[in-house]
Amino acid sequence: MFTLLTPAPVRKKGQNAVLTLDGEFKMRRSVCLTNAMIFVTILLLASTGTAYAYVDPGTGSYVIQLLIAGLAGIAFAIKIYWGRIKGLFSRSSSEGAGSEGDDQ
């Protein structure tokens, strides 16, 4: 378990899925999103400075990948569901248009 950011939110055991943004609609999604937004905001506000070559960039790449992949996964899922919803409406509206035509 790791501390994502300080101050760390109080978490109960099993709720530390801050970075498990996997695009699935899970119960903890809202917690994930909130933390992701905090993370992004803090990173954006973080002061610029020199990163030194001797530090290991692997961990930060790992964390940001989870975050981006999670957001991209959610966006991907929304796109699919939105497509289905639009499909429903366009079907019903075309049916509606058809019935209007029939009426005339």
Next chain:
Amino acid sequence: MTSSGVLSSSFRDPSGFLFQEAGSLLRQVNESYRENYDHLMTSGLHETLTDKGLLIPHQEASTDLARTEDAYRVLKPQPVPFISYPYEWCFSQLKDAALLTLDVQKKALDFGMTLKDASAYNVQFVRGKPVLIDTLSFDLYREGQLWPAYRQFCQHFLAPLALMSYKDVRLNQLLRTYIDGVPLDLAGALLPFGTRLIFSLLSHIHLHARSQKHFAERTVDTDQRSMSLRSFQALIDNLESAVRKLKWRPQGELWRDYYEESSYTSDALEAKKRLVGQYLDRVRPNIVWDLGANVGLFSRVASDSGALAISFDVDPECVELNYLESLRRDEEHILPLLLDLTNPSPGMGWQHEERMSLMERGPADAVLALALIHHLAISNNLPFGKIADFLARVGNSLIVEFVPKGDQQVQRLLASREDIFTEYTQQEFEAALGQHFEIVDSSGLPDSNRTLYLMTRRGA
């Protein structure tokens, strides 16, 4: 290359390595990679990728050829006729190599595998198209895993492409300094502020760099984190759309209008092309290096005759236009590359051995040096003797054009400098080149005082 024939470009990979055996390039697959290799070959992934020209095909050779005892297989990959490096590619070549890498990754996921690295050096241009050359880059996909190549993809492809697109196309030369790709904090510092408003660049470069810095000295238990397959696919899709959105268009007009300028009338240009073609027919080269190729007019005389023409130019715009033209014409025998002849690609990496210098990749069967010598001799103060030394190291035959001092192109170069070039005469030129080459033929070019020579290197 080491004394055992093992190539220094592949020593980092525990899965296997490349080695030379009796003039052939072979790849040993180690026992530790057995499960991955078997899955690659039996799942249909290898066939799918090679059928689509995305992965270099190979044949299995006898394991008797193996160099160490832990060998599982020995492969004989299809040879790559000329190795080029990302700092020699134009914008669109690097972009196409990036898209190839993502395409391979997508297909790998379909077959339960993933790329374990995303090095631009794993891509080569073969028959005009980028192709993955590292057969050992594939690992079995484990449910919940992240993409181990993510950081490398951002450093090798996304960061340099973004810098070329949003800042300056010459920033691809950072790849010549940073062998594992452009550090993301450096890319972030160089990119214009506006790129923070583009989500893909904000996340994959700016926030990525910040995250690297933030977590540099923190420990994260990576085993407890997982990423669903859908998120993995979404990440790759996201990177693909980020790369596709990056654009760069050549703006300048310095060289590409060269042929339309008054150096040659169209008839004289056609005559020069015919003469170059005739000289090439006499040499019948397999590989031609066209030095100072501009947008590749004479490279195409060579490639149309069946030779592979490596079409070098110092101007990124020319190389870009040349590459786009090769795509438009679906050409397989021309490879446009970026090269400053006065400072050619050096040997790089560990002990200077991971990436070959230009010289190590020669000599070519024939070198074209057309309308080039006066640029080297006058603009760069290179004595004829030095130019001859260089040409003798890179080519077995030479088709070279001498442009006399009276020529308007030379006068143009002299207009802004003192004429200290008293030795710039045709006699001195022939004497210097004659030290290394035998002059086989020469012919005056129409509508000018220029001369075209066919020479062969002594002892070649």
